C-alpha cells in the first residue's frame with residue numbers, strides 16, 4: 001500500500017511482518033504441551049503414530065527454522081487499540097497489509113489469496129479485504145496489541161453456523177457442536193481446538209467462534225456457566241472416537257473454547273470454527289513510542 005509511513009506505522013508493519021512468519025514457524029508452548037499431553041493420553045496405535053509424527057514435524061520445523069505446515073493460511077489479525085495510541089486504525093490496517101505482503105515476499109511464503117470468483121491470485125497473501133483484521137478499542141490506554149492467527153483452509157472449511165431457537169436451549173447448542181465435529185471427521189487435521197461462538201447475531205456468533213480458537217489452549221471463559229459448558233463439550237467431543245487425523249482414538253480435540261455474547265430473546269445462534277493441530281498464533285505489544293515486545297504465548 002502506498003503511504004508515507006510514520007515511524008510508528010513502520011514499527012507496526014515490521015511487527016506484522018515478523019509475527020506472520022514467526023507464527024508459522026514457532027507454535028506456542030501451551031500448544032506444544034497440549035500435543036504432548038494428547039500423546040500421553042492416546043491409546044490407539046494409529047492415533048499414537050499421528051501424534052508422534054506431529055511432534056516430529058514440530059521438532060524438524062524448530063531445527064530447520066521452517067514452517068510447521070505448508071499452508072500459510074489466510075492472514076488474520078486481532079488488534080486491541082488503546083484510545084491514545086498515536087496511529088489511526090486506518091493506518092494500522094495499512095501497516096498490517098504491508099507487513100503481510102513483505103513477509104510473503106521476503107521469506108518467501110506461499111501466496112494463498114485469490115479473487116473469490118475468478119480464483120486469480122491477488123498477490124502476496126493480501127487482496128481486497130485481506131488480511132482480515134478484527135478490532136477492539138480500549139479506553140484510557142496508549143498501546144496496541146496485535147495477534148496474528150494464520151488460518152489454514154483445511155480447518156476453516158470446517159466452520160458451521162446454526163440459528164437454534166431458544167427452545168433448543170443448551171442441549172441444542174451441545175448437539176450442534178457435536179454433530180459439526182462428527183461430520184467434520186478427519187478433514188480439519190485433528191486434534192485441534194474447537195471454537196464455539198454463542199449468542200449475539202449470526203455474523204457475531206461466527207466472529208466469537210473464531211476469537212475462541214485464538215486463545216491459549218485450555219484457558220477457560222471467565223463466566224463460570226460458559227466455562228462449565230467448555231469442560232463438558234471438551235469431554236463429549238473426545239468421546240466421539242474420531243481421533244488424531246480421523247483415524248480413531250481417544251484424542252479428537254485438544255480443547256473446546258467458547259466465547260459468548262448476550263442475544264435477542266428469540267435468538268440462539270451457535271457457530272463452530274475449527275482450528276487444526278497447527279494452531280498458530282503470535283502476538284506483539286506496540287507501545288506509543290514504537291517499542292515492540294513480542295509474546296508467543298498471548
Ligand code: SF4
Pocket residue numbers: 069070071073151152153154155156188189276277278
Ligand atoms: S488444516 Fe492446519 S494442519 Fe491441516 S493443512 Fe491446513 S494449516 Fe496445515
